[in-house]
Amino acid sequence: MSAPAASPPAQPGPKLRVLIVEDSEFDARILVTLLRTGGWTVSFKRVASAHDLREALQPDTWDLILCDHTMPAFSAPEALKVFQETQLDIPFIIISGGIEEGVAIAAMKAGAHDFLMKGSLGRLVPAVQRELNEAKVRSARRETEAALRESELRYRSVWENSTDAVLLLDVSGTIRFANPATQSVFGWEPNQLAGQTLDVLQPPELPSGQWWQSFRAAGSAKSDQTVGRRRDGSAVEIDLALTEMRMGEELWVVIFLRDVTERRRAERELRKSREEFAAAREIQQRLFPKRSPEMAGYDIAGVSHPAEATGGDYFDFLSIREDCLGIVVADVSGHGLGPSLLMAEARAYLRPVARRFEDSGEILTRAQELLRDDLGKERYITLLFIRLQGSTRSLSFANAGHPAGQLLGADGSVRAVLGRTGRPLGRQGDIAYPPGKEITLESGDILLMLTDGIDEAMRADEELFGVDRALDVVRALRDRPAAEIVEAICEAARQFTAPELPADDLTVVVVKVL
Numbered sequence: 001m002s003a004p005a006a007s008p009p010a011q012p013g014p015k016l017r018v019l020i021v022e023d024s025e026f027d028a029r030i031l032v033t034l035l036r037t038g039g040w041t042v043s044f045k046r047v048a049s050a051h052d053l054r055e056a057l058q059p060d061t062w063d064l065i066l067c068d069h070t071m072p073a074f075s076a077p078e079a080l081k082v083f084q085e086t087q088l089d090i091p092f093i094i095i096s097g098g099i100e101e102g103v104a105i106a107a108m109k110a111g112a113h114d115f116l117m118k119g120s121l122g123r124l125v126p127a128v129q130r131e132l133n134e135a136k137v138r139s140a141r142r143e144t145e146a147a148l149r150e151s152e153l154r155y156r157s158v159w160e161n162s163t164d165a166v167l168l169l170d171v172s173g174t175i176r177f178a179n180p181a182t183q184s185v186f187g188w189e190p191n192q193l194a195g196q197t198l199d200v201l202q203p204p205e206l207p208s209g210q211w212w213q214s215f216r217a218a219g220s221a222k223s224d225q226t227v228g229r230r231r232d233g234s235a236v237e238i239d240l241a242l243t244e245m246r247m248g249e250e251l252w253v254v255i256f257l258r259d260v261t262e263r264r265r266a267e268r269e270l271r272k273s274r275e276e277f278a279a280a281r282e283i284q285q286r287l288f289p290k291r292s293p294e295m296a297g298y299d300i301a302g303v304s305h306p307a308e309a310t311g312g313d314y315f316d317f318l319s320i321r322e323d324c325l326g327i328v329v330a331d332v333s334g335h336g337l338g339p340s341l342l343m344a345e346a347r348a349y350l351r352p353v354a355r356r357f358e359d360s361g362e363i364l365t366r367a368q369e370l371l372r373d374d375l376g377k378e379r380y381i382t383l384l385f386i387r388l389q390g391s392t393r394s395l396s397f398a399n400a401g402h403p404a405g406q407l408l409g410a411d412g413s414v415r416a417v418l419g420r421t422g423r424p425l426g427r428q429g430d431i432a433y434p435p436g437k438e439i440t441l442e443s444g445d446i447l448l449m450l451t452d453g454i455d456e457a458m459r460a461d462e463e464l465f466g467v468d469r470a471l472d473v474v475r476a477l478r479d480r481p482a483a484e485i486v487e488a489i490c491e492a493a494r495q496f497t498a499p500e501l502p503a504d505d506l507t508v509v510v511v512k513v514l
Helices: 025-037 050-057 076-085 101-110 118-160 181-186 210-218 261-287 337-356 360-375 466-476 482-497
Strands: 015-021 041-047 064-068 092-096 114-117 165-170 175-178 222-229 235-247 250-259 298-305 313-321 324-332 381-389 394-400 405-408 414-418 437-440 446-450 506-513
Touching (some): 015 025, 015 050, 025 041, 025 118, 041 050, 050 076, 064 076, 064 118, 076 101, 092 118, 101 114, 114 118, 165 181, 181 222, 210 250, 235 261, 261 337, 298 313, 298 324, 298 482, 324 506, 337 360, 360 394, 414 437, 466 482, 482 506
Parallel strands (some): 015 041, 064 092, 092 114
Antiparallel strands (some): 222 235, 235 250, 298 506, 313 324, 324 381, 394 437, 446 506
């Protein structure tokens, strides 16, 4: 018959560090033995004087103190005082051979956690277990309270430095805390709001308690826009958000209020400006040619896409007489409503001037005289004017500081560059523009006119689109209608700057000689 299997060794119990205040080594050993039978792995130290007790308590490494009540040179009341000086929170249990009930009660009132008689140490293990558990509960409570205090201090620090008004209310709706920003938003000093209800901040026409009832019904983290009341009775537009938060055992309501009066005013002004820009753009779009001109032997198209609601670019087709067409591409400095008005004014002046004078240079000279005072010192207009002669298949031009026009031959090479013949309108002074230059056209020629929004379209790496890329589009699509070519050039510039939109207006005119 085989021998029975050996039992596994018992697992060591939880560690228990015990400081024993006792003059008898024998009695101390008995206490340790009882604790070990209770399942603990005990380590201990015995002391018997105030000096030794103080030194033993310095490292704060004990879980339990067991103290004899009466010793030749020391006593439990004296030991309790030494222990309390350390402000440690560990069980302090007095053990006595015999004591009056009044003395035991006095010891408990003085701070001892329990009192046991040496003749009934059967209570030792459960008493120690109970006191250890209660010590853990007290420790957890202290940690929670410390965390709560730290949290409250952190919240208070954040709230006091916030630019938004912050109110802390109890569940009855009474304001218990207001941060300094409350004064700038509502005109109330924080201490003046404490103890009041939200009625002092809501509009006077609302019933008492309306804000509080609405906010509580909305629930936590509810954001809203409303109108409040300052201390002087004036209205203040506010965004608000509220949330419930528990601090300790109490439930609080925190309301964050932001003064958005100026922002709302700016938004209203922005909406108004957008409406005005939309109306201005609609008017401006009506000023651009409704359709491309029909001229025997030519395919002509133009397009303009403003960078903003309204732009300063301008192109036009001027019917001078049956066999002659004026073509204008211009750019008023700047963007927005002002340049668009100057563009409309330039259009109004150029049309009658182009019908009255034959020479391109003379036309720019007269336009300069008419526009100079209105342009002032801040604005100017670059302008390329083409006078296209149908029967002679020729053109004359004058260029007031505008990007050069490009005339491509049938083979795609640049036949002529329509460069600047003077300074921009508004910068020429009293000097007349020279007579327009004549160029003979041939079948297959393509004339490209554009504004600097195409030439200077810039992508993220600061590289420019440039005239050469526009010419490449023309060469690639030379067999397509002029209307397709102008849109393709604008789209190529937009793709070049993507994902950003072009910073300037995009205007292109193409003339194909058939």
